[in-house]
Amino acid sequence: MQELLASFDGLEDPRIERTKLFPLTEIMFLILCSVMCGVESWRGVEDFGEDRILWLRKYLPFKNGIPSHQTIGRVMSLLKPKAANLAFIQFISSLTENPTGEIISLDGKTLRHSFDNASGQKAIHILNAFAVNSGLVLGQLKVDVKTNEIIAVPELLDLIDFKYATIVADAMNTQKKIATKIVENSADYALPVKGNHKQLEIDIIKEFESKNIDIENKNIYKETLDKEHGRIEIRKYSIINADFLTQKSEWSGLSHIGKVENETIRNGKETNETRYFLLTFSGVDRFATTVRGHWAIENSLHWVLDVTFREDDCRVRKDHAPENFSSMRKLALNLLRQDKNSKLSIPRKQARSSRNPEYLESLLKLNTI
Numbered sequence: 001m002q003e004l005l006a007s008f009d010g011l012e013d014p015r016i017e018r019t020k021l022f023p024l025t026e027i028m029f030l031i032l033c034s035v036m037c038g039v040e041s042w043r044g045v046e047d048f049g050e051d052r053i054l055w056l057r058k059y060l061p062f063k064n065g066i067p068s069h070q071t072i073g074r075v076m077s078l079l080k081p082k083a084a085n086l087a088f089i090q091f092i093s094s095l096t097e098n099p100t101g102e103i104i105s106l107d108g109k110t111l112r113h114s115f116d117n118a119s120g121q122k123a124i125h126i127l128n129a130f131a132v133n134s135g136l137v138l139g140q141l142k143v144d145v146k147t148n149e150i151i152a153v154p155e156l157l158d159l160i161d162f163k164y165a166t167i168v169a170d171a172m173n174t175q176k177k178i179a180t181k182i183v184e185n186s187a188d189y190a191l192p193v194k195g196n197h198k199q200l201e202i203d204i205i206k207e208f209e210s211k212n213i214d215i216e217n218k219n220i221y222k223e224t225l226d227k228e229h230g231r232i233e234i235r236k237y238s239i240i241n242a243d244f245l246t247q248k249s250e251w252s253g254l255s256h257i258g259k260v261e262n263e264t265i266r267n268g269k270e271t272n273e274t275r276y277f278l279l280t281f282s283g284v285d286r287f288a289t290t291v292r293g294h295w296a297i298e299n300s301l302h303w304v305l306d307v308t309f310r311e312d313d314c315r316v317r318k319d320h321a322p323e324n325f326s327s328m329r330k331l332a333l334n335l336l337r338q339d340k341n342s343k344l345s346i347p348r349k350q351a352r353s354s355r356n357p358e359y360l361e362s363l364l365k366l367n368t369i
Contacts, residue, residue, distance in 0.1 A: 005060075011024055011083050014078035022071060030048070031045050032328055036336060036350065036353050038353075049067075084324055088139070096131065099131070099163060102166070103131070103165065105294045105296075106149075106168070107169070108128070108170075124322050125144070126323065128140050137330040138161075142323045154177065166286075171196060174192060174197065180252040188279075188280040189280050190258065190279055203245060204257055208238075213238045222237040237288045239256045241255070241256055245257075251278055258276065259276055262275075305329060308347050309329045336349045339362075
């Protein structure tokens, strides 16, 4: 945590000197602690600070007390997100081990109420890098619209350590340049193929249709069955060598093609979906784990942000504030997940942090001043 506070100290304060009554590091620390305790608004941050002022002064001076919610909102709207995000990423890298064997899911999420009709600002879209096994958000990047993720993915990859990991993303990011960047950094990929590469998809479908997959071969075929909440889901995974593709050389590192057949039965209704993936690795077990990991981001990250942190209901809209607040939520989530010893859910960890300052201190690993 001392490293994080040092990162906050290193941020460029957007205010002019005469308005810096409250140090930027104190404001950032106050917001982080508040969000870890379940606070969802700038006014709530102010209230948390007023209630915990003596506790906060154990770690930072807060010489001039607690800033108003207007001041907090104004500072966060002016703070340059790229600098704040870099500080976030640098700190998270200190929490994570070497990413060897990690599955890193790249997926975007729109902040539904971040639009501002008065200024013409549309709801912002955030691209996230999520480490599936550790449950940590490794970084984020704002994109103007969802389709611009293609441009943002290489930029986000430049910011995080993904060497020896497996990268999985949505079909729009199945791009040759992205594949090359991943392989050049000694990582693997599982990239889905859809209509944006029509001929490639046609060739893959034809090859699978012409082959008789040996379902007894556990290296190339795997089937799973899940039953929960009245839903039955059958998944069939299979992989084949990619040598049949005339386009193989165009995709850096490509070695195999994966196929997933999903059959879902809910309330007596059956739905089916088939997806294909470009792979730089073999082994159907690894393929199944990677694909399931990417799907899990909906529950492990997006659902938690929406339901626990109420991100979609947040009315923070001014300038850079939505992006910066999003970054602080994910930093708080990462720190809450550092408690590996308890079986508490994230909401219960927030509630305990709010009730018990010692528990919050244990998550933050703070040193007194």
